[in-house]
Amino acid sequence: MxxxxxxxxxxxxxxxxxxxxxxxxxxxxxxxxxxxxxxxxxxxxxxxxxxxxxxxxxxxxxxxxxxxxxxxxxxxxxxxxxxxxxxLEMRLDNTIFCLGMAPTIPSARQLVNHRHIFINNYTVNVPSYNCEPGDIITIKNKEKSQLIITKNINSFQKLEIPNHLNFNSIKLQGFVNQTIRSESIDxxxxxxxxxxxxxxxx
Structure with missing residues (x-):
């Protein structure tokens, strides 16, 4: 299916x-x-x-x-x-969504497929990539990529970023602190x- x-x-x-x-x-x-x-x-x-x-x-x-x-x-x-x-929560596309870098998970998946996302300075174009503690999520250093993410952040205000993640809005960087706890899944x-x-x- x-x-x-x-x-x-x-x-x-x-x-x-x-x-x-x-x-x-x-x-x-x-x-x-x-x-x-x-x-x-x-x-x-x-x-x-x-x-x-x-x-x-x-x-x-x-x-x-x-x-x-x-x-x-x-x-x-x-x-x-x-x-x-x-x-499911630790998938890359869901992590990008939780960081507020995309308004929905399908939008996050599109960012990954189009190679806008770096993990630990390496391009990752697999939405199902399993994020692990210590991973640093960054945006490709191109104007188009930066504009897309900035627009998403400004137009879509995430209410609260989960405790297992951190986001630096100035550098547009996301950090995976730990594996999400089951009680934190909203x-x-x-x-x-x-x-x-x-x-x-x-």
């Missing part, structure tokens, strides 16, 4: 707020629709599916990529759900339901 490229508002209207996908707020559904669906019993499968979809659309992953992360998380020591979220999702959804596939 390919990465979703359709209308984003349609997704958040169905699944709720997904800041990594879009900063727009979803409009509430009409009362007519609410009344017509209120008596329908929601299956456990649908609940798990929607939690999985939230995770996939927020981080902008394909089905195959998310399944791969679940398999890695299962083999890693610790809670599978928490390890899964940590793996995403309203039940990761255990995602693990349960994939329980028969891993």
């Amino acid at each position: 390919s990465r979703y490229r359709g209308p984003r508002v349609k997704i958040i209207r169905r699944l709720g707020s997904l800041p990594g996908l879009t900063g727009r707020a979803s409009k509430p559904k009409s009362s007519y629709i609410d009344r017509s669906t209120s008596n329908k019993k929601i299956s456990q499968y649908r609940i798990r599916l929607e939690e999985k979809q939230k995770l996939r659309f927020h981080y902008g992953l394909t089905e195959r990529q998310l399944l791969k992360y679940v398999r890695i998380a299962r083999k890693t020591k610790g809670s599978t759900g928490q390890v899964l979220l940590q793996l 995403l309203k999702i039940n990761e255990l339901l995602v693990v349960e959804y994939y329980s028969r596939q891993v």
